[in-house]
Amino acid sequence: MLFRKLLRTMGLYKAQFISMIIMIALGIGIFVGFNMEWVSIDKNANGFLEETGFADFRIISEAGFQKEDADSIASLDGVDKASRYLSVQADVKEKDGDTVSLTVTENAEISGFALMDGESYNATSTDGIWLSDKYANANGINLGDSITLEYKNIEFTGTVKGLIKSGEHMVCVRDETQIMPDYNTHGFAYISPVMYKETAGLDYYPQINVISSLSKKEFADKADEALDTTLMILTKDETASYSGPQGEIEEGKTMGSILPVLFLLIAVLTMVTTMHRVAAKEKTQIGTLKALGFKDKRILRHYTSYAFMIGIIGTVLGIALGYFVAWLVLNPNGMMATYIDIPEWKLYLPWFCIVILILILALLTLIGFLSVRLMLKGTAADALRPYAPKKMKRLLLEKTALWKKLGFGARWNLRDSMRHKSRTMMTLIGVVGCALIVVAALGMGDTMDAFLDMYYGDALHYSSRINLSEQASPEKTDELIEKYEGDYSASVAVKIEEKAVSLDIYHTPSELVRFPDDNNNFVEINDDGVYLCMRLAEEFDLSKGDTFEVSPYGSDKTYTLKVAGVIRSVSENMVISPEYAESIELPYTVNAIYTETEKADISSDNAIASVQSKQAIIDSFDSMMELMNLMILIFIVAAIVLGVVVLYNLGVMSYTERYREMATLKVVGFKDRKIGALLIGQNLWISLIGVIIGIPLGAAVLDYLMHALASEYEMKTVINISTYLVSILLTVGMSVLVSLIVSRKNRKIDMVEALKGAE
């Protein structure tokens, strides 16, 4: 019997019931969705890396390694496997401008690939090309097609035997200046060592890839000893395919923390106020059951199960919503799949989410339990009396002269808000939450946009970047610089402690490349020292005036550098001027020229390895921006739903709460319109206060998020005026709309019925 009552009670408080479920589902959905996102990236990506034998270390030497080198590394203690490896950017003969990373691994168990379609890998094939399936699909290449890849005038012609994905090329970018893969113009391909040797006529491998569980230090010591030289060793953190997903995971962790927790918090608060009200309205019935002889335990269990049911339904819907949110980001045709190329996206519900869900469910049930226990307090005779809110106390404000100047509406609203403090607070929290989330989410987009604008619009002023080939002679380089009126740069791979970092020498008289500082002002690269990117400055705790040591790979020398400044950068690097390089006697070879000449106008030359247009880089950001925009959209939609649900729920509850007051006003002769204006006025004031609190809080949250993401992007927090305007309009508009809907109910007030009732 009581169970039927339970179901019908849910029907009776439909609005409350539904809004509590929506809030809980929303809170849990956002929380689960965003956390599921990064956990799933972690599991999927790392699982695939493992599956295709992603190398833990890469030993690099331009001079190349012999087979014996790889064997002696493989025989080291703690090293599982080692294989000579080569991956170079080869041009696609059939399609001008396209490149593929042509890859050869001697042992396909290391840095190998997974076959999606076609023949499995044959290590002795002399004409087989195993091609990236994404590149093949984007360019209409089918199994059995013949393609020619050209590297340094060597043509590798073969048949596409298989379509593949590879851990080494999971984030398939040309070089570190490109952040997002673009499979229309760049892919990767594997050929067998046999085909490589027969076609190229050489046995040159500049890299040994190693699978080992050693730490970098342990491994470096052993490897240096085994090959009797200081080796340049890159860990997997220093590769795009590993650090890319790790960055996404970090980003996801940050996105999954503060904002979703805010949703959860508001959901729980909504539950507290709503359960309290439902219990208060049910008080006479609670008393009746008690008078009939039901024990407190029975009554508690009955109403607690009401809260529990809401919790269960909300949680189940929330998990479903979470899967949907995660799927939006991670589906195989989605944007994350453009960035990270793996065969399968499975969604994983993280264990800590399950723990938190159970805790939330317990908390919601406890809230129900406590709300009802409050109503059961005292004797059965007490329980039978309807719940009376606290007596009205005089406000401090009423003693001031100001009070007399306030109109009736203001007085009434002030008293009413103070009398129903919890309702006022919840309305405020709902509005603050909504404004905060909208500001933070839109601000995230602004920050990203501003960074890209600043970096690719102002900082990088060139049209094309010419990458010089390794055979380019210094004279040829000078000739090209002259010809294209270019600025130039050189990169030296150095290590700070054990970390591999690029030390870039920039000569930029035409300012085609500029370097923004902390405040996005451009700093000049002077001859007085090194300019560190913010991440390095933070990691090694360096600031202006400090000195530190670096040593280039393949050399025994160490150089002491003095920090001259800190700059924002896309990649982890540090910058010096050629004069400073000379003053510390650091040798370097120019490897890139920046010019205003368009890519099409640059004639091909033996000394030019490739030409990249800036536009191509900017375009590759589009899908990254789309991903960001999707997340922003999810947050904004969720914030508005949150605001509407919280305010509507409160509105409906306060409507019943104030039913008699409204009826009295009506009897006295107030028009519906006037009463409506009174209610809307109150909500409007609370909304304005909420917006005033919410917007700075949103900006603070965004700043916190950007700091947390600093390891990923070096961005300055930017919030556009339009973001402020949109947040204010959205939040206040939402609030006014909800109060309009609620105040329409006033017309239905039955004066006689309302005033006749008990007490």
Place this chain on the structure above:
Amino acid sequence: MPIVEFKDVSRVYKSGDHELKALDGVNFLLDEGKFVVILGPSGAGKSTLLNLLGGLDSPTSGKIYVEGKDISALSNNELAEYRAATVGFVFQFYNLVPTLTVKENVALVKEIAKDALSPEEMLSEVGLSDHLNNFPSELSGGEQQRVSIARALAKNPKILLCDEPTGALDSETGVMVLKLLLSMARSYGKTIVIVTHNQNIAKMADVVIRVKNGKIRSLEEQPSPMSADEVEW
């Protein structure tokens, strides 16, 4: 043996420094099977008396014996058991559960009383067989009060306690409900206690207790009470 005994019962309500003596040293005995009316103006303490007897409230001092058992010192749970087994309540505002149908409201007591009577039978006795599946809000006041009587009697309690049972009804309906209440209580052999300020109801009682300012003014036995039809309403 008397079924009810009040011994020096006081009930004091405190709010802040303010003390209100709702009942002040009340003593009386009631015999089983009697129809008792407690009369008094509002604020006299008659509802407090009924609440104490019904186990809805506990006295500040003194003892209350029902069937020889002291109920003044029972725990919350024991009080609930007492209410479930011994008393049936009829309230002025019916206190039906709005989310349960008429039949379900009566059947509800099956969950707490071991020897509960059939809901259908009880409802047919109060003349509501046609309304079993209606919700309380679909019934008139008199009909709702009849459901409430059926619910109180369905528990098969020893004592039926009624707090202004006709207070919310027009006089004609009130008389009908009262008649029904009396005839059913008598046919089931219940002790019935009604709290009211209606003098006419008192004319039908076996015992009339007058209460004023928390004290018993008089306890009067009427050997030949009038029947409802004899009373001029």
